[in-house]
Amino acid sequence: MAANNSLAGDDFLLLTIQFIVLQVLVMIFLFINLLLIITFFKKEYFYTTARYILFALTLLSDSFLLFVTDILLIFTHFYITIQVWICVIIFVAVLLYITVTPVTLAAMTLERYVAICMPLRHGELSSMRNTMNCILIIHGISSLPCILILSTFFGSASLSFYKQYQFCSVELFMIYIWQHNLRSAVYQFQFLIMCIIIVFSYVKIMKVAKAASGEDKKSSRKGLRTVVLHGFQLLLCLIQLWCPFIEVALLQINLSLFEIARYLNFLLFYLAPRCLSPLIYGLRDEVFFQALKYYASFGLYKRNII
Incomplete structure (x- = not known):
């Protein structure tokens, strides 16, 4: 019995340390994003x-999503339940912005494709009006999985269920196995389309890079690296969709394994992909990086920026 108590105490200490570390990382990420948004x-x-506007959209989307999911994680950690109807309202936004970032990545990849492969039309296609229309289209496409998931839930749940107190997670809306399968199929089909867009853009930019010379070749190679990073980020977002299935399986085996897996999944597949956006545009983009250093140093770093 004493050994079991000691083991339980060790597990509690490990989970507490993990929780504190995660909160510190989330605060650091949100602070960096805030600095990038201010610079924008x-x-x-x-x-x-256009490309900076889309970049800002990913920053706002990721910051909002991480803040809300972290609040839900805190609720689960402290065993706080809320009424289902409140959880539904929260998840309307969460399910929407889970998809906004990967769809925006596809749009940013297409923007790089147009800039490098169709430079004469880039100014016209990347106008402010077209960019705003693009943002509306991004939200429209991103809302489709949200509408589908919630409509199947509304058709399956009884009215009394909305008044119950539950832990707020996406699994709450999966009453039947076929709903899990449908959700997985919809997201994976959507991500397949985005992967095709990224591969298509990469191949086209590579052809231009081989034929180019001088500054054009350098610009094309930088575009290729950006597309590869977008592809890697998209892969992490796709793996994120498989995490709930892994967590549910581990929950049936051992609660401690479930807690550890949920911590690692949040760290690697929720937090990490949303740290890549600042890396891709906040640090690799020379113009934005110079402006960022200027404002981060409160004007002490003085170098000619736009």
């Missing part, structure tokens, strides 16, 4: 250029 709004060039 400080310069007119950034909020009038």
